[in-house]
Amino acid sequence: MVQTKFQATGNGTMSISLPPATENDSNSLQPTGWLRFISFSLDHKVIGLQYLVCGFIFYLIGGVLAGAIRIELLSPISDFLARDVYNQVLTLHGTIMIFLWIVPVVNGAFGNYLIPFYVGARDMAFPRLNAVAFWMIPPAGLMLITSYFINGAAQSGWTAYPPLSITTPAAGQIVWIVSVLLLGGSSIFGGINFIATILKLRRPGLKLMQLPMYCWAMLGTSILVVLSTPVLAGTLILLSFDIVAHTGFFNPALGGNVIVYQHLFWFYSHPAVYIMVLPAFGLVSEILPVHCRKPLFGYTTMVYSIMGIVVLGLIVWAHHMFTSGTPPWMRLFFTIATSFIAVPTGIKFFNWVATLWGGRITLNSAILFSCGFIVNFVLGGITGVALAQVPFDIHVHDTYFVVAHFHYIVYGGSVFVIFSSIYHWYPKFTGKMLDEKLGIIHFALTFIGFNLCFAPQHWLGLNGMPRRVAEYDPQFTLVNQISSVGALLMAISTLPFLWNIIYSFIKGDKAGNNPWQALTPEWLTTSPPPVENWSGEAPLVTKPYGYGEKSSDERNPTITQA
Amino acid sequence: MPQKTAIYTISISLLIIIGGIWAIDNLNLLPVVASSNAPIYDELFKVLFVIGIILFVGMTGLVIYSLIRFRKKPGQVGDGIALEDNLPLEIFWTAVPAIVVLFVGLYSYDIYERMGGMQSLSTNSHSHHSMNSEGKVWGGIGLTSQKAIEKNSLPMINVDVTALQFAFLFNYPEGEIVSGELHVPRGQPVSLKMESKDVIHAFWVPEFRLKQDVIPGQPTVINFTPTKTGKYPIICAELCGPYHGGMRSTVVVEEPEEYQAWFKQNSKQPEMEL
Numbered sequence: 001m002v003q004t005k006f007q008a009t010g011n012g013t014m015s016i017s018l019p020p021a022t023e024n025d026s027n028s029l030q031p032t033g034w035l036r037f038i039s040f041s042l043d044h045k046v047i048g049l050q051y052l053v054c055g056f057i058f059y060l061i062g063g064v065l066a067g068a069i070r071i072e073l074l075s076p077i078s079d080f081l082a083r084d085v086y087n088q089v090l091t092l093h094g095t096i097m098i099f100l101w102i103v104p105v106v107n108g109a110f111g112n113y114l115i116p117f118y119v120g121a122r123d124m125a126f127p128r129l130n131a132v133a134f135w136m137i138p139p140a141g142l143m144l145i146t147s148y149f150i151n152g153a154a155q156s157g158w159t160a161y162p163p164l165s166i167t168t169p170a171a172g173q174i175v176w177i178v179s180v181l182l183l184g185g186s187s188i189f190g191g192i193n194f195i196a197t198i199l200k201l202r203r204p205g206l207k208l209m210q211l212p213m214y215c216w217a218m219l220g221t222s223i224l225v226v227l228s229t230p231v232l233a234g235t236l237i238l239l240s241f242d243i244v245a246h247t248g249f250f251n252p253a254l255g256g257n258v259i260v261y262q263h264l265f266w267f268y269s270h271p272a273v274y275i276m277v278l279p280a281f282g283l284v285s286e287i288l289p290v291h292c293r294k295p296l297f298g299y300t301t302m303v304y305s306i307m308g309i310v311v312l313g314l315i316v317w318a319h320h321m322f323t324s325g326t327p328p329w330m331r332l333f334f335t336i337a338t339s340f341i342a343v344p345t346g347i348k349f350f351n352w353v354a355t356l357w358g359g360r361i362t363l364n365s366a367i368l369f370s371c372g373f374i375v376n377f378v379l380g381g382i383t384g385v386a387l388a389q390v391p392f393d394i395h396v397h398d399t400y401f402v403v404a405h406f407h408y409i410v411y412g413g414s415v416f417v418i419f420s421s422i423y424h425w426y427p428k429f430t431g432k433m434l435d436e437k438l439g440i441i442h443f444a445l446t447f448i449g450f451n452l453c454f455a456p457q458h459w460l461g462l463n464g465m466p467r468r469v470a471e472y473d474p475q476f477t478l479v480n481q482i483s484s485v486g487a488l489l490m491a492i493s494t495l496p497f498l499w500n501i502i503y504s505f506i507k508g509d510k511a512g513n514n515p516w517q518a519l520t521p522e523w524l525t526t527s528p529p530p531v532e533n534w535s536g537e538a539p540l541v542t543k544p545y546g547y548g549e550k551s552s553d554e555r556n557p558t559i560t561q562a
Numbered sequence: 563m564p565q566k567t568a569i570y571t572i573s574i575s576l577l578i579i580i581g582g583i584w585a586i587d588n589l590n591l592l593p594v595v596a597s598s599n600a601p602i603y604d605e606l607f608k609v610l611f612v613i614g615i616i617l618f619v620g621m622t623g624l625v626i627y628s629l630i631r632f633r634k635k636p637g638q639v640g641d642g643i644a645l646e647d648n649l650p651l652e653i654f655w656t657a658v659p660a661i662v663v664l665f666v667g668l669y670s671y672d673i674y675e676r677m678g679g680m681q682s683l684s685t686n687s688h689s690h691h692s693m694n695s696e697g698k699v700w701g702g703i704g705l706t707s708q709k710a711i712e713k714n715s716l717p718m719i720n721v722d723v724t725a726l727q728f729a730f731l732f733n734y735p736e737g738e739i740v741s742g743e744l745h746v747p748r749g750q751p752v753s754l755k756m757e758s759k760d761v762i763h764a765f766w767v768p769e770f771r772l773k774q775d776v777i778p779g780q781p782t783v784i785n786f787t788p789t790k791t792g793k794y795p796i797i798c799a800e801l802c803g804p805y806h807g808g809m810r811s812t813v814v815v816e817e818p819e820e821y822q823a824w825f826k827q828n829s830k831q832p833e834m835e836l
Binding site: 082083084086087155157161163168252253255257258259292293294295296297298299300301323324328331332336339340342349350351353354356357358359361362363367374375378379383385386389390391392394395397398399462463464466467468469470472473545548 | 591592593602603606607610613614617618621622624625628629632633634638640641642643644645646647648651652655656659660663664666667670671673674677679760761762764766768771772773774775777778779780782795797798799800801802803804805806807808
């Protein structure tokens with residue numbers, strides 16, 4: 001079956017189609033070698049790595065900003081940064097980490113790299129749109145960061161609540177809005193592309209319920225992106241009118257309503273949390289079975305829980321507004337709806353633990369980061385259910401308790417999964433193995449540093465430290481210093497990782513096609529894969545998690561190489 | 563040995579539960595209790611904390627146990643067990659979280675009602691509080707219920723709060739007092755009607771376990787009954803500009819006599835009785 005002749009221009013007998021144009025123009029016009037990575041490449045794998053590297057550079061910048069925040073908070077007085085600069089730094093930190101690191105990487109990087117493999121396609125459904133979506137990111141990010149050096153960046157937090165966002169210096173705020181609009185647009189283009197690819201570009205014979213879990217996660221995420229991001233875009237355009245044209249949509253001085261902005265903002269920004277964590281859930285579902293040598297437990301319930309999270313994720317936004325003065329019935333509804341997200345999310349976590357159970361687990365960096373994710377995210381989920389309870393939330397809303405909670409979700413959750421995924425797929429990306437010792441040092445430093453940094457912040461919030469402050473009650477000094485030490489460990493943990501990535505690229509052991517003996521289609525080709533993914537016909541993988549059935553020698557399919 | 567496993571499971575679970583309850587009773591996780599709704603809050607916190615600790619320790623324990631017990635030992639070849647699904651197990655771990663979440667939701671609803679959060683404002687309007695043009699005031703938590711007002715013979719103390727970058731102003735309409743500090747007597751219900759002059763601020767007293775945003779163009783109300791004398795911080799919790807971190811004030815809870823003395827001393831209408 002693998003030997004079936006592939007004909008790009010044939011009709012009738014061919015089973016896998018490839019847009020005829022692709023072979024004729026795009027390949028011949030595409031640069032080769034490393035130049036591909038700084039060009040308008042249409043290859044989904046190149047675009048995926050562009051997203052990953054670009055996102056990681058922004059992660060380092062966002063990390064430096066986080067460092068500045070933690071240095072400022074070493075002492076209870078405002079002494080390291082000017083007060084308005086501090087607000088710019090915290091705004092940039094949040095915006096960069098969300099819109100330029102986590103969202104583009106868990107969606108754009110791994111989505112573009114893996115989804116075409118998983119559906120058995122040679123590229124994404126719309127390769128040009130895909131390249132456009134990526135190339136919107138670097139200018140948007142550069143613009144955002146440059147605004148800091150020119151007129152001062154936005155200083156109203158990543159939430160940009162009016163009237164503060166209307167009354168702070170307009171230039172920085174407008175640049176922030178344009179930048180987020182570009183990034184949101186990029187995200188929408190990506191979402192459309194993923195939906196089309198997963199639903200329409202599947203290899204003949206591959207059914208939806210045979211897809212690897214990451215496809216389902218990306219389908220759910222992309223539905224959220226397409227439904228909610230336009231709402232953010234519309235809201236920010238209205239906000240920009242209030243700033244530059246002095247309209248009064250959200251300006252109470254002109255009869256506007258500030259609460260309406262919050263509803264519209266969170267209608268996107270709560271689903272944004274799922275846009276950051278659902279793909280991470282999908283990636284973990286790919287990584288665990290490979291290194292546990294066991295099938296993913298409860299495939300069907302995993303699919304239904306993703307869809308359950310998508311539906312519930314759209315109707316919980318007002319839990320961010322319990323202290324804003326929402327009517328009691330609304331508070332009650334959003335409490336119940338939010339709490340119930342714990343059910344589908346819980347199912348996923350129990351299924352992952354069941355996947356570990358009885359496995360034959362290789363304790364490598366990928367599995368450690370994935371398990372670190374499970375532990376961190378469970379804590380973040382528990383504090384999340386607590387925060388969903390109105391009476392609990394009214395005390396800790398807008399405090400460091402919330403800061404701790406969402407860092408457990410987005411860092412302890414998504415970022416741990418990004419690292420896990422890099423350790424898992426680096427051999428495929430580069431054809432080289434990463435150094436395991438350095439990986440485990442990286443994990444240990446990150447895990448200890450992260451928990452040292454954020455666990456004490458729960459206590460800070462409960463006891464009276466609000467978020468987004470440069471100065472605080474001196475009784476919190478020691479705990480803040482502990483937290484800053486944790487942040488320092490996290491910063492240090494990046495060094496062995498960077499060294500590992502660079503050194504292994506040059507001197508790493510050869511990975512071979514399938515170093516993990518994995519079954520999903522991206523491993524059934526060379527490392528790195530050829531331009532159109534497989535030299536022959538795309539393999540039909542109907543059991544992506546069929547581990548533990550036969551002995552590993554029999555199962556490993558022969559791959560014909562060109 | 564399924565029997566042995568069951569005994570282990572039960573004893574470990576009991577240990578975690580006892581540990582969780584011990585932790586909440588012996589760790590000092592919350593500030594001083596200084597209002598009538600703070601003990602109710604702490605009760606909810608205790609329940610959430612114990613459930614949370616049990617879940618967290620349980621899940622973490624399972625992950626660590628699996629990593630150690632099922633790690634690939636040197637020389638081992640082949641895969642783990644080919645276990646793909648187990649319907650009763652799936653039903654079990656769908657039902658248990660659903661029940662826990664439902665219990666937590668109903669319980670916190672009950673707490674919320676006891677705090678007075680479900681009171682509609684129309685049954686609880688304050689004569690002096692002139693409604694804004696829309697006739698609508700948005701309420702926070704801690705609205706004292708009608709029953710509590712009837713039971714409590716003491717009159718409500720009404721204070722108008724104005725928040726601006728970067729201070730709170732407290733205006734006592736009965737005594738024409740404008741103060742930078744909030745003075746309230748112990749044991750008497752207080753009602754704050756709050757409005758912002760510029761951007762969104764928030765009124766937060768950690769010792770009262772209360773927070774309410776102060777919004778421009780939209781008055782908000784928060785009610786509470788202080789129960790412990792002392793000075794507590796009033797903290798702005800909503801990012802409001804460069805000096806947000808410094809936007810703090812103090813609430814002084816005094817014995818009723820001290821409060822009366824303060825009120826008389828500062829009032830512009832000394833003849834007026836409370």
